Amino acid sequence: MRRMLKIGVFFLVLGFMICPLWAAEFSGEDIITRVNDLLNQDSAFSKTRMTIQTSSGQDRTFEFLTWAGDKGEKNLIRYTEPSRARDQAILMLNNADDIWMYFPRTRRVRKLATHAKKQKMQGSDYSYEDMGSGDAFITDFQAERLEDEDVNGQPCFKVLLERKEGSDSSYVKVTMLVRKDDFFPVRIDYYDEEYPDTLSKTLLLEDVRVIQGVPTAMRMVMKNRLDFTETRMELLEVDYEVNIPETKFTERALRE
Numbered sequence: 405m406r407r408m409l410k411i412g413v414f415f416l417v418l419g420f421m422i423c424p425l426w427a428a429e430f431s432g433e434d435i436i437t438r439v440n441d442l443l444n445q446d447s448a449f450s451k452t453r454m455t456i457q458t459s460s461g462q463d464r465t466f467e468f469l470t471w472a473g474d475k476g477e478k479n480l481i482r483y484t485e486p487s488r489a490r491d492q493a494i495l496m497l498n499n500a501d502d503i504w505m506y507f508p509r510t511r512r513v514r515k516l517a518t519h520a521k522k523q524k525m526q527g528s529d530y531s532y533e534d535m536g537s538g539d540a541f542i543t544d545f546q547a548e549r550l551e552d553e554d555v556n557g558q559p560c561f562k563v564l565l566e567r568k569e570g571s572d573s574s575y576v577k578v579t580m581l582v583r584k585d586d587f588f589p590v591r592i593d594y595y596d597e598e599y600p601d602t603l604s605k606t607l608l609l610e611d612v613r614v615i616q617g618v619p620t621a622m623r624m625v626m627k628n629r630l631d632f633t634e635t636r637m638e639l640l641e642v643d644y645e646v647n648i649p650e651t652k653f654t655e656r657a658l659r660e
Contacts, residue, residue: 430549447472
């Protein structure tokens with residue numbers, strides 16, 4: 405028994421020694437690639453409640469359904485609440501470079517200008533770019549690993565993302581804290597191109613649960629550091645094993 409105890413202690417100590425060495429092997433690009441793969445599953449369906457807290461302290465609440473395909477490159481959002489927004493829909497393709505909106509009262513579909521992806525969605529603190537940019541962390545930014553940090557006692561990687569030349573992202577840089585045990589991000593800080601040296605927004609990813617094998621933040625809070633507002637999103641349902649036909653991501657589907 406004593407021998408087995410000594411062996412167990414040996415492997416425990418060895419594990420603590422190996423873990424930092426294992427973590428040290430990852431570059432900023434390695435970490436962001438894993439984050440990107442985790443956040444952008446092949447397909448996903450979700451039901452979300454979004455609460456917008458204005459600078460006056462008042463709340464506005466929406467509920468919507470989201471279908472995502474091709475690892476986040478395609479997104480369809482359809483509002484279910486409140487009644488005034490019910491059936492209004494947004495189609496985002498090519499990582500939100502192409503956006504269409506459907507208005508049920510007129511039954512018309514309108515294509516937005518390219519720069520519209522930088523605008524606020526329903527007046528929230530999330531832009532269309534935030535909601536439908538897919539693999540932008542890979543395509544639009546160069547990653548550099550910074551000094552590791554702890555978040556609430558959880559060891560995390562810290563990564564700096566700097567906008568690549570030619571990218572049209574509205575963020576000049578982003579910093580991200582990523583849990584070491586599963587590569588899930590818990591905090592993302594955004595620096596807007598209009599105020600490149602000032603922190604403009606912070607996204608907190610909370611209540612992380614494993615859904616169908618995928619770590620998932622059931623609550624996300626976007627804090628606007630310039631306007632002193634925030635928007636909370638709560639996942640009410642989520643399914644990563646859903647089969648979504650390609651016809652779902654068409655202008656015709658917006659009217660259905």
